[in-house]
Amino acid sequence: MQTDSSFTFVLFGGTGDLSMRKILPALYEAHRAGGMLADSGKIVAVARHIADRAAYIDWVNEHVKPHVSKNGVDETAWASFLDRIEFVKIDLGNPEDFTLLRDALSGRAGIRVFYLATGPSLFVPICRALASVGLNENSRIVLEKPLGYDLKSSNAINDAVGEIFAEEQIYRIDHYLGKEPVQNLLALRFGNVLFEPLWRREWVESIQITIAEELGVEARGDFYDNTGALRDMVQNHLLQLLSIVAMEPPHSMDSDSVRDEKLRVLRALKPIDPRDIGKVAVRGQYHAGVIRGSAVPAYATEPGVKPDSNTETFVAVKVEIENWRWAGVPFFLRTGKRLADRVAEIVVNFRAVPHSALGASALRGGANRLVIRLQPNETIRLYCLAKQPGEGMNLASVHLDLAFDRFFREGQMEAYQRLLLDVINGRLALFVRRDEQEAAWRWVEPILNEWATANKPPKPYAAGTWGPAAASAMLAQHGTCWLEEEN
CATH class of the missing domain: 3.30.360.10 (Dihydrodipicolinate Reductase; domain 2)
Structure with missing residues (x-):
């Protein structure tokens, strides 16, 4: 599971419950284990309710730290993990704010990972805003469930995201x-x-x-x-x-x-x-x-x-x-x-x-x-x-x-830790392909409709x-x- 690849992991919904309980703890565990994350890899959190990086680090210490390491926190590893974290304040409803993200990512080597830990209604606007500032190249996009409400809405999201990212760039996550x-x-x-x-x-x-x-x-x-x-x-x-x-x-x-x-x-x-x-x-x-x-x-x-x-x-x-x-x-x-x-x-x-x-x-x-x-x-x-x-x-x-x-x-690797490392390293086997998702929706729809x-x-x-x-x-x-x- 080791990687020497540089990366920038951009976390949309950086103050949300999923980020607090799963994503940031999983990234910390990979960091603490040593050798799983490239030393140059950075985490860029995106939110609109936090003023600046110092305030975000305070938030991480308060809300994320209790969810990491069942056997206690390694304070040295935790401090060096926090050094990986950067912060960009963005209103996701304002596409012009994405120029701030583009500037923050300018000149960085390696792959970009955009993790959308947001509601599905924001998936398409975020993807379009990323494309508008040229951030859809050399990147991977992670979509959380639920991806749509039924087959029609799922296809609409997949169609829109597919116009911006190729299928091999899209990681539909199912943590099971x-x-x-x-x-x-x-x-x-x-x-x-x-x-x-x-x-x-x-x-x-x-x-x-x-x-x-x-x-x-x-x-x-x-x-x-x-x-x-x-x-x-x-x-x-x-x-x-x-x-x-x-x-x-x-x-x-x-x-x-x-x-x-x-x-x-x-x-x-x-x-x-x-x-x-x-x-x-x-x-x-x-x-x-x-x-x-x-x-x-x-x-x-x-x-x-x-x-x-x-x-x-x-x-x-x-x-x-x-x-x-x-x-x-x-x-x-x-x-x-x-x-x-x-x-x-x-x-x-x-x-x-x-x-x-x-x-x-x-x-x-x-x-x-x-x-x-x-x-x-x-x-x-x-x-x-x-x-x-x-x-x-x-x-x-x-x-x-x-x-x-x-x-x-x-120690066993938690599901999110394995999957996040797979995204960073470009391994798609444990992620859901679009045709799989369509087949699943097609089968459940008669029950939903009835x-x-x-x-x-x-x-x-x-x-x-x-x-x-x-x-x-x-x-x-x-x-x-x-x-x-x-x-």
Whole structure:
């Protein structure tokens, strides 16, 4: 991950929540590790509510420092990291201010990275303003989600940005693709002969992908109420994880080889007939409840949320892939806020043995399963049956455990750190290509449209539970259940 390339990293939205919690801490960790960032590399923060660099450094010390280094801050490394930071005060609504940025970047060697940690409504104006002062050459642009509200608006943004930046300059970020277990999923599948023969419909009964959060909408009520869980999580994170799980082996790990295979999965998703949406998609909204002993309010009473809102905070959907490898295997995707636990995981349930002389437990589907935990602790567990000690042939579930923090002594790289280094070094494999994004929007649009026209309220669920009962009923129709229900 080392680079000798000089760079200038320009951070739009330099005082925003994403910059505070993720981007600047990730850049600090790369700096602290040594050798990952060129010594000449600079970070230029852009904002309009800060007077000058001194005031911005004070802001970074107050708001960013608490989010870095779980094991404490290295004060020497922190001081030298702050030396990398410069500041330009710009009103993003005034294109003429971008001459100030052009002057600040004049004469700098190396690549320019423009990270747009702003609302999507600013993506096109920022790109056009950059082009107006000649800053779109020898540069890369990073676009945060959500990229549009639907296929039409996503295409409009991509068309406008594509007039200014070539596709190979555009980095559409999905931080789940940078997580260590997702990378290890690729290594597990394509680096070992053990799993590949089993990674198909003959041996896999079903696959679950869950991203669950304990938190509510926090201070994002106004944004979230116009977005919802399907747009916020399913269209991007969950479908990207699905494409990684289900993709064919690429001929190499170069960016287009990997993304070509992901695209084939997204294009093979079975279209959902609007008449079947009630059978294969569940939407819910949390009501008041209790999480870890603390009472939490209903979604409709959160700040910024309309009291009569029909926005979903939970989605569970059954997905099918129409190709030879996965035909007939259901993929169950689930995401929600104010659920019972914070967890992101992929569960591969293998089929039961066709005949067993060892008893009924060996014939149970899911007795063999692979659980890839993305958060909070990053692990890969392979479950199988073994004989319990003692008299008789009694079987119990045991697991082989790869816990990265115990097996590898060196610290794991956080997702944003890996992805930011990939941008600086020009590696596109872990970023979403436009055609992938279009295929994902095209698949979710029938659900969006049906929910909008039906105008039915989401199914209620109490905060601190695992969502509406209908999500469990959907799996029960296929003779299975969510992992936590079995445990």
